[in-house]
Amino acid sequence: MTLSALPLGATDGADSEKALVRKVAWRLMPLIMVCYLFAFFDRINISFAKFQLQTDLGFSDTAYGLGASLFVVGYVLFEVPSNLMLYKVGARRWIARIMISWGLATAAMVFVTSEWQFYALRFIIGAMEAGFAPGVLYYLTLWFPQHFRGRITSLLFLASAFAGLFGAPFSGLVLGHLDGVMQMRGWHWLFLLGGLPCVALGLLVLTQLKDRIEDAGWLSDKEKQLLRSRIEPAQAAHGKGSLLQAIRIPGFLMLGLIYFLIQIASYGLNFWAPQLIRSTGTENPSMIGLLTAVPYVCGAITMVVCGRWSDATGERRWFTAGLISLGALGFLCAGLFDDHTPLLIVSLGLLGAGVVAAIPSFWALPPKLLAGAGAGAAGGIALINTLGQLGGIVSPVLVGRIRDLSGSTTPALYLIAATSLVTAVLLLFALPEKLRTRDLPKH
Numbered sequence: 001m002t003l004s005a006l007p008l009g010a011t012d013g014a015d016s017e018k019a020l021v022r023k024v025a026w027r028l029m030p031l032i033m034v035c036y037l038f039a040f041f042d043r044i045n046i047s048f049a050k051f052q053l054q055t056d057l058g059f060s061d062t063a064y065g066l067g068a069s070l071f072v073v074g075y076v077l078f079e080v081p082s083n084l085m086l087y088k089v090g091a092r093r094w095i096a097r098i099m100i101s102w103g104l105a106t107a108a109m110v111f112v113t114s115e116w117q118f119y120a121l122r123f124i125i126g127a128m129e130a131g132f133a134p135g136v137l138y139y140l141t142l143w144f145p146q147h148f149r150g151r152i153t154s155l156l157f158l159a160s161a162f163a164g165l166f167g168a169p170f171s172g173l174v175l176g177h178l179d180g181v182m183q184m185r186g187w188h189w190l191f192l193l194g195g196l197p198c199v200a201l202g203l204l205v206l207t208q209l210k211d212r213i214e215d216a217g218w219l220s221d222k223e224k225q226l227l228r229s230r231i232e233p234a235q236a237a238h239g240k241g242s243l244l245q246a247i248r249i250p251g252f253l254m255l256g257l258i259y260f261l262i263q264i265a266s267y268g269l270n271f272w273a274p275q276l277i278r279s280t281g282t283e284n285p286s287m288i289g290l291l292t293a294v295p296y297v298c299g300a301i302t303m304v305v306c307g308r309w310s311d312a313t314g315e316r317r318w319f320t321a322g323l324i325s326l327g328a329l330g331f332l333c334a335g336l337f338d339d340h341t342p343l344l345i346v347s348l349g350l351l352g353a354g355v356v357a358a359i360p361s362f363w364a365l366p367p368k369l370l371a372g373a374g375a376g377a378a379g380g381i382a383l384i385n386t387l388g389q390l391g392g393i394v395s396p397v398l399v400g401r402i403r404d405l406s407g408s409t410t411p412a413l414y415l416i417a418a419t420s421l422v423t424a425v426l427l428l429f430a431l432p433e434k435l436r437t438r439d440l441p442k443h
Contacts, residue, residue, distance in 0.1 A: 036133070038103075045191065280341040
């Protein structure tokens with residue numbers, strides 16, 4: 001998806017708005033996308049390090065799953081406070097702080113030698129990264145009108161697909177070719193190369209991002225006025241309430257539950273796809289990395305197509321339900337073909353096409369409830385993300401425990417397929433009327 005492929009309209013006002021949004025997107029989104037790419041890679045790199053790390057440190061699958069989950073525990077505990085602080089000090093400073101601190105913590109994984117060090121540092125990395133994703137999502141509500149956010153959100157989450165697309169082969173190459181260089185194991189290099197660039201990106205955020213439209217020297221006064229006119233009415237309509245008021249909005253907690261179930265599926269893919277491929281007999285780290293990229297390629301394609309289609313129709317709920325249902329089919333097929341590499345890869349492609357794209361599709365829904373400036377919006381977005389990320393605690397431990405007990409990942413795949421279908425049903429039948437309406441451009 002290109003930044004130039006934003007909605008086309010018929011009126012001069014719509015054309016001016018499109019041109020302005022395109023200009024803002026070109027200015028903000030490249031850096032934000034690169035930052036988000038590293039954030040997502042920071043979550044999935046543990047899945048590629050798994051084989052060497054477990055061999056070196058003697059971890060069981062349950063221990064690995066617990067360590068993977070502790071990242072999310074730290075993330076969840078500090079998520080809402082982090083986003084409230086972002087609102088107070090400004091997105092530019094706080095996002096930069098997040099990136100620098102999590103980059104240093106990730107690089108420190110090279111010093112892990114025991115199970116308890118692994119647990120502690122994974123918790124710290126999650127705590128340091130807390131607030132980044134919802135902080136960026138909130139930041140985008142300050143710069144883009146509601147009817148453009150389907151594609152803008154898809155652009156952001158396209159970076160997560162790129163993290164899998166490029167991160168998987170990159171991880172395989174690092175593990176396969178840097179193992180032993182400077183007397184360091186491949187998994188040491190993986191965390192080092194994933195963490196240190198985040199420090200540099202954090203410094204770039206300080207100089208490139210602006211906290212408010214008024215601070216954007218690259219916009220003319222006329223452009224600032226037009227952009228504010230498209231964003232502020234929606235903000236005013238939702239007010240500047242508190243986090244407690246946001247929680248009381250009908251549909252808020254249901255969105256948190258839905259995102260929780262989506263994240264169970266997402267983490268099932270992120271943390272266990274390399275293991276599934278390896279279980280079919282593929283041992284080469286580089287080949288595992290290349291094959292693991294397949295679901296993210298498929299996810300990137302559906303993300304772009306559905307982002308465009310969703311904005312064109314204004315429909316959000318049905319797209320999300322359809323995508324997570326496709327993910328359920330992928331999990332089911334992955335369980336059925338867990339011993340057949342080509343069919344497993346096809347299954348993972350279906351899985352990725354659904355689950356990877358369902359996340360940005362979902363995030364077009366919360367702004368319908370929470371759009372607007374103020375701590376209520378920032379904290380509300382963070383809390384929905386926090387509730388969802390609890391799925392990242394449940395999923396790795398659940399799959400790891402099932403695998404230790406049964407010797408197979410297949411029963412867990414069937415279970416995640418079932419929870420994904422439940423998610424689709426909730427999206428279609430359990431949301432309030434406010435979230436059932438379409439988002440249509442207003443000029």
